[in-house]
Amino acid sequence: MNSGGGDAVWYAQQARNVHSKETWIRQVALLVLLYEGIDAGILPFDYSPSLMWLTFKKHTDRRWLRISQEAKSVIDDLWEAKLVNGIKLSSVDYQPVTAYQASFRGLSIVEQMPQQLKRETNEFLYAPVRTSRTDEGVDAFPDIPKPPQLLYVRYDGSDFHLVTRDQSYTRLSTITECEDVSYVSSPYIPSCLRSSTSYLVEPTSNKLRATESARGYNMMTKEAKQSIVLSQVHALVGEWLPFGANQISALNERLGSMERCQGGLFSSKLDLQPTETHFEVTPGLTQVKILDFDAIRFINFEAEINFPESDGVIQVENFGMHLHVSGAVLYGVKIDAIMNHTERAIPLDLLARLLVDVHQDSSGIIKDLLSRYQLSVLDMLFMGKADQRNKYNLITAAGIEPKVPACKYLDKGERENELKQVLGEIYACYDITRDDVLFLGRDGCLLSGPGAERYESLLTTFMGLNSREIFIRNFFVRTFVLNDMLTSLRKSIRNYRKLGEHTLKTVKKSLSDAARHMILLIECLQYLLESVEALELPPVPVDIAGSKIYKCLQLLERKNSVIVRCKDSIKLIERLRTQLDTLITKFEGISRLQLTYVSQGFDVNIRQLTESLRVRDELERNLEIIRMIFAGNLSFDVIDRLSGGTFNVPNPKWFIDWIKKPIIDAPLAFLAINLVWFAIIWVALQAWLDHRVFEHGATLVIRAHTDKRINLTQLRRMLKKRNVRLGAFEYEASGRPEMQSYRWEELGFPTKGSITHVQIVIDEKQKLLRSIRLQISCPLDESVPIHSRRRSVRSVLRQNSGTIRRTSRRLHPAPSSVTVVENNILEQFSAILRTEGVYQERHAPLARLGSQINLLALAGDFAEHNYNQDVSRTRRRRGAVDTAVVSKDY
Numbered sequence: 047m048n049s050g051g052g053d054a055v056w057y058a059q060q061a062r063n064v065h066s067k068e069t070w071i072r073q074v075a076l077l078v079l080l081y082e083g084i085d086a087g088i089l090p091f092d093y094s095p096s097l098m099w100l101t102f103k104k105h106t107d108r109r110w111l112r113i114s115q116e117a118k119s120v121i122d123d124l125w126e127a128k129l130v131n132g133i134k135l136s137s138v139d140y141q142p143v144t145a146y147q148a149s150f151r152g153l154s155i156v157e158q159m160p161q162q163l164k165r166e167t168n169e170f171l172y173a174p175v176r177t178s179r180t181d182e183g184v185d186a187f188p189d190i191p192k193p194p195q196l197l198y199v200r201y202d203g204s205d206f207h208l209v210t211r212d213q214s215y216t217r218l219s220t221i222t223e224c225e226d227v228s229y230v231s232s233p234y235i236p237s238c239l240r241s242s243t244s245y246l247v248e249p250t251s252n253k254l255r256a257t258e259s260a261r262g263y264n265m266m267t268k269e270a271k272q273s274i275v276l277s278q279v280h281a282l283v284g285e286w287l288p289f290g291a292n293q294i295s296a297l298n299e300r301l302g303s304m305e306r307c308q309g310g311l312f313s314s315k316l317d318l319q320p321t322e323t324h325f326e327v328t329p330g331l332t333q334v335k336i337l338d339f340d341a342i343r344f345i346n347f348e349a350e351i352n353f354p355e356s357d358g359v360i361q362v363e364n365f366g367m368h369l370h371v372s373g374a375v376l377y378g379v380k381i382d383a384i385m386n387h388t389e390r391a392i393p394l395d396l397l398a399r400l401l402v403d404v405h406q407d408s409s410g411i412i413k414d415l416l417s418r419y420q421l422s423v424l425d426m427l428f429m430g431k432a433d434q435r436n437k438y439n440l441i442t443a444a445g446i447e448p449k450v451p452a453c454k455y456l457d458k459g460e461r462e463n464e465l466k467q468v469l470g471e472i473y474a475c476y477d478i479t480r481d482d483v484l485f486l487g488r489d490g491c492l493l494s495g496p497g498a499e500r501y502e503s504l505l506t507t508f509m510g511l512n513s514r515e516i517f518i519r520n521f522f523v524r525t526f527v528l529n530d531m532l533t534s535l536r537k538s539i540r541n542y543r544k545l546g547e548h549t550l551k552t553v554k555k556s557l558s559d560a561a562r563h564m565i566l567l568i569e570c571l572q573y574l575l576e577s578v579e580a581l582e583l584p585p586v587p588v589d590i591a592g593s594k595i596y597k598c599l600q601l602l603e604r605k606n607s608v609i610v611r612c613k614d615s616i617k618l619i620e621r622l623r624t625q626l627d628t629l630i631t632k633f634e635g636i637s638r639l640q641l642t643y644v645s646q647g648f649d650v651n652i653r654q655l656t657e658s659l660r661v662r663d664e665l666e667r668n669l670e671i672i673r674m675i676f677a678g679n680l681s682f683d684v685i686d687r688l689s690g691g692t693f694n695v696p697n698p699k700w701f702i703d704w705i706k707k708p709i710i711d712a713p714l715a716f717l718a719i720n721l722v723w724f725a726i727i728w729v730a731l732q733a734w735l736d737h738r739v740f741e742h743g744a745t746l747v748i749r750a751h752t753d754k755r756i757n758l759t760q761l762r763r764m765l766k767k768r769n770v771r772l773g774a775f776e777y778e779a780s781g782r783p784e785m786q787s788y789r790w791e792e793l794g795f796p797t798k799g800s801i802t803h804v805q806i807v808i809d810e811k812q813k814l815l816r817s818i819r820l821q822i823s824c825p826l827d828e829s830v831p832i833h834s835r836r837r838s839v840r841s842v843l844r845q846n847s848g849t850i851r852r853t854s855r856r857l858h859p860a861p862s863s864v865t866v867v868e869n870n871i872l873e874q875f876s877a878i879l880r881t882e883g884v885y886q887e888r889h890a891p892l893a894r895l896g897s898q899i900n901l902l903a904l905a906g907d908f909a910e911h912n913y914n915q916d917v918s919r920t921r922r923r924r925g926a927v928d929t930a931v932v933s934k935d936y
Contacts, residue, residue, distance in 0.1 A: 057196075058147035060131060070133060070145035074098065075199040078206050080117040081221045082170045085267070091116040092271055094398040094467040095224055097405070097436055101137040102203050106523075108434035110402060112221045115463035121146065123458065129155060140526045173197055173208075173215040224406075226359045227399050228262025228385055230255050233348035233366035234280050234378040238503040240346060241338040249337060249348050252362050256383035262360030264385060270395040273460040276494065277390045278444035279381040279397065282506070283404050285437045286513040287416070288423055288573040289373040291342040297369065297415060301347065303339045332411050337366075344370045351407050363407065369415075372577040374510045377408040391447075398467035401439060409433045426566050427517075427524055436516060439468060439490025440509045442502065445481075446494040452477045455485070468492070476598045478591050484598055493595075501595050503584045508599045511608060514578055518611045521571065525618045528567070531560055532625045539632050550636065557626075557633060564626055568619055575612040578605060674728065681727040685720060740825055748820040748868045750893035756815045760883035761808070765790070786810055796874050800824040804875075815885070818893065820871065 058071040083089035096113040099106060124130045129152035133145050148156070172194040195210040197217075206219040233249040240246060298304070333350040351363040366378040382389055384396045409432070413421065424432035452475040455461045465472055469487025476484045482495025491512075493505060538545060538553050583605065586596050697706065710716045768790040785807050792802040805819040869891075876892045879885035885892065 056148055056153075058145070059153060060147055060149050068147065070147050073144040073146065074100065074111075074201075076121070076146060077111070077113055077117065078199045078208075078219055078221055079171065079197075080114055081112055082208065082219065083167070084114055084117070085220065086170045088166050088170060089114075089117070091120075092268060092395065092463075093117075094395060095402040096467070097434065099141045100201065101139055101141060101143075102201060104138045106139045106141060106429055106431065107203070108428075108431050108436070109222055110224055110406075110434075112223070112225070115466045116460070118466075119458055119463055124152070138530075140523050168194065171197060173210050173217075223265075224402060225265045225267075225399055226361070226403070227264040227266065227396055228259040228360040229396075229400050229403075230259045230360075230362040230382040231364055231379040231400075232382055233364040234282075234380040235337065235346050235366040235368050235376070236282070236378070236499075236502040236506055238506060239344075239368045239370075239376065241340060241344075244338050244340065247335070247337045249366055250335070250350075250364055252364060253382050253389075255362055256388060258360050258362060259383040260386040262385070263358035265359070266399070270385075270393050271460065271464065272393045272395070274394040274455075274464045275447040276392045276394060276397065276441075276443035276445070277447075279389065279392050280442045280499075281379050281381060281397070281401060281404065282440040282442075282509065283377045283401070283408060283437050284440060284506075284509040284513045285375050285435070286373045286510070286517045286574070286577070287375050287412075288420060288570045289369065289371055289375075290573065291371055293417055293420065294340075294345065294369065294371050295342050296417065298339055298341060298345055300415070301334060301336060301345065303336050303345060332414055342371060344368065349411050351411070361403070363403070365404070365408065365411065367411070372510075372581060373573060374513065374577075375412065376506065376509070377404060377411075379404060392443075394464045394468060397441075401468060405437055406433075408437070409435065423566050423570050426563050427520055427570070429524070429527070435520075436489070438509050438512045438516060440505055441468065441490065441492045442498040442505070443492070443494045444496055444498065446483065449481075449483075452483045452485070455483075465492070474598070476594070478594050478598075482591060484595060486598070497591065501587070501592055504587070504592070504595055504599060504601070507581075507584055507601055508604070510581070511578075511601065511604045514574060514608050515604070515611075517574060518608060518615065521567070521574075521615060522611070522618075524567065525615065525622060528560065528563055528622055529625075531556065532622065532629060535560070535629055536625075539629060539636065542636065547640070550633075550640075553633060557630060560626055561630075564619070564623060568623075571612060571615055571619060575609070575616075578608045578612065581605060673731065677728040677731050678724050681724040682720065684727075685723060744824045746820075746822040746824075746868075746871075748818070748822070748871060750818045750872055752815050752818060752893045754815045754885060754887070754890075754892055755813055756808075756879070756884050757886060758808075758810060758813055764879075764882040764884055768792075785816060792878075795878070796822065796871050797824060815892070818872070818875065820875065822871070 056069070057076075058069040061068045080089060080091070081093060084091050084093055091114045093112045093114040095110045096115075097108055098111045098113065100109055101107070121130065125132050125146075128149055130146050131149050133147075135143050135145070137143050173196075175194055195212070195215065197208040197210060197215075199219075200207045200209050204222075206221055207216050208219055209216040230252050232252045235249065333352065335348045335350075337346040337348060339345040339347075346366070346368050349365045349367055351361075351365065362382075364379070366376075368374070368376040368378070379400075380389075381392055381397070381400065384392055384400060387393060387396065413433075416424075421432075424435070428435050455465060456472060456475060462472065465485060465487070468490055469485055469492060470489030472485055472487045474486040478484055478493075479495065479497075482493065482497060485492040491505065491508065493501065535553055535556055538549055538556075542549055542553070583601050587593055708715075709719060765788060771789045772786070786809075787805060787807050789803065789805045792804055794800065795802045801823045803821040803823075805821075807816040808814070809816050872893055873891055876885060879892070880888070
């Protein structure tokens with residue numbers, strides 16, 4: 047808001063009347079604005095990295111943000127005091143969203159605030175004030191200040207930006223940047239998870255290197271608070287992944303658990319060229335050392351992280367990792383030092399930043415060790431954001447300072463806020479003994495006391511159940527996302543006629559993805575249910591502290607709740623599976639309907655083709671009748687002219703003596719002679735037409751784009767010997783040279799009796815032969831049709847293998863015999879140009895169509911088998927060659 051009372055500008059406020067709208071500000075946007083105030087040094091709060099759920103373009107994103115737990119606590123206090131109102135809703139990806147607005151009571155309180163406090167707040171809520179000068183009289187008029195503009199939070203999928211409404215000012219927020227600290231850690235695995243039968247290898251200890259962290263830098267902009275300090279801290283981070291006996295066995299083999307040289311450096315990069323000499327990988331390999339294992343039940347090892355860090359930051363990072371057949375995965379570290387704090391005094395504020403590193407690096411480590419199937423499950427469940435998945439924290443410490451009763455830590459102030467940085471929202475705390483205290487939070491638990499390590503079996507079981515609960519929580523959200531996907535597909539299938547039939551391809555792909563996701567969901571749910579049902583809870587400890595911890599953790603109740611949620615998820619999956627089957631059935635029905643339409647279209651086309659053929663036959667019959675009438679008229683006119691009857695003169699004596707008396711006067715003689723004469727004319731006309739058809743009935747058209755350099759002088763000399771027609775192609779006005787087109791006829795090319803119409807396009811400026819067009823006509827009686835266009839040269843030559851042996855050549859793609867003949871004719875035309883000196887390249891062909899075969903290498907074969915004389919009947923339809931020619935010997 048601004049400094050004015052009644053004129054205040056609010057991000058969100060309660061409606062003052064029925065005609066105004068309620069406005070709200072989302073929690074994430076509010077936290078970004080509060081962070082900007084903290085970063086500017088105006089708000090006296092602290093912050094730490096927290097994993098937040100973000101929704102961008104209907105997709106879930108998880109980002110580590112610098113969130114102030116103190117600021118969130120203040121917002122909760124204002125909510126409880128009814129100075130602000132809160133609303134709970136869900137995003138499109140079913141993530142809970144909280145939004146706030148100023149209430150009437152809060153508005154009245156703001157009006158009573160001192161102006162100095164409002165001005166300080168405006169420094170990070172408003173864009174810097176800019177001034178503008180008038181166009182004239184710059185020296186005479188002072189700068190005119192523009193009114194301040196409120197900043198709004200925008201997220202672009204990777205960063206947050208603070209922008210004004212008119213986009214005149216924008217600033218990048220640093221809330222997404224992580225704060226690296228220098229620390230030294232050693233691998234740690236609880237003794238209850240180690241093997242009791244196999245040989246045990248002690249994990250590496252980096253305690254002697256603890257002083258190195260004091261020499262390193264950190265990226266924190268504020269001093270770490272020390273409201274709560276722990277000593278001798280062991281931090282465990284757990285998650286549940288779909289594992290089985292086969293995956294554990296395969297992982298043991300991959301890590302070389304039974305080999306002499308166990309472990310080593312590992313990377314998830316696939317070797318796509320295993321026969322090559324060397325390969326390269328990006329920095330960030332993991333060094334693995336096997337501690338103990340069971341062939342099909344579990345494996346314990348330590349991992350040394352070699353990820354590159356920021357300049358000056360020293361991180362000696364060693365993990366202890368436990369992978370169990372039940373799917374429980376644990377990453378453990380023993381904190382030796384953080385910055386200049388030794389293991390005896392670890393501030394919880396610094397521990398929160400170390401755990402962020404453990405969460406991020408553990409995701410990278412396990413990615414190198416998981417199978418492709420497990421990675422696909424994680425990618426599906428977390429929708430492509432598996433690297434930022436949430437995990438559960440388990441922290442044990444030998445002591446805590448200050449030591450007060452458990453309820454005193456939940457003071458809604460600094461202590462509770464420090465605990466929230468590591469444990470999330472705290473819902474319970476217990477005083478186990480005078481020295482032991484237990485905190486239970488949504489994201490982790492903390493047990494502090496001298497005997498904390500004795501109860502690690504209870505705590506690790508509790509962490510495993512919470513890890514399964516986190517997995518089933520994400521599973522539940524994923525089912526709703528899949529349900530929305532199926533609903534969208536149902537609408538697309540229902541309205542495919544309106545949306546266009548091209549949407550069916552998208553629907554088909556989406557159905558395939560949905561089926562794949564459904565299979566993965568069913569399988570991982572089976573893994574989870576079998577894992578939790580086979581989980582054996584530890585016995586109740588006999589001591590008072592242990593039995594109290596067992597009662598506080600409620601292991602049996604939590605196990606039963608996970609089983610109930612799994613069985614409830616089975617019902618959801620069955621419902622989704624039924625919907626998917628229904629959609630697949632509908633899509634198959636549409637596909638069959640489309641196939642029916644296609645077949646009906648074929649029937650219509652065939653009927654139309656049949657009708658056109660019938661009409662063509664009828665036209666041919668009519669044409670035959672017209673020809674017959676024409677032949678009759680011609681023959682009868684000739685006889686009539688012989689008699690001279692049409693000249694209106696008396697018949698000569700010779701006509702009367704030789705024709706009229708012996709022929710015309712004789713009964714039916716003159717009619718018979720007319721009919722015989724008509725038959726002679728008809729046969730002669732038909733023979734002449736057939737001769738024309740046979741003379742130039744077979745046609746082959748070849749087009750080729752060449753772009754070959756030629757000799758223009760020799761070309762002009764060659765053209766002088768031919769009857770050339772000259773033309774010009776005008777191209778668009780882009781500076782390209784004018785192209786010259788030359789047309790002439792080649793007689794006896796490529797075979798005797800053939801006539802070839804040649805057209806070439808010449809770029810005279812570049813001295814290039816751009817393209818060639820050959821239209822070949824040959825006698826029909828010398829041609830035979832080709833029955834298969836897929837007949838290759840290899841099949842042709844195989845029939846003559848008894849007389850000639852030649853090395854095989856691989857053609858790609860396999861050329862048809864039409865293409866081979868075309869290339870052969872082009873090579874003959876190239877020979878003509880070479881003979882005339884136009885094309886002077888002796889070994890490079892002018893053009894090659896379709897195949898990769900070397901025509902020059904086959905020149906001898908073509909000459910010996912007389913392939914050049916094998917031009918025969920082809921028919922051209924719509925500019926394409928429908929048939930080609932081969933020898934009758936084929």
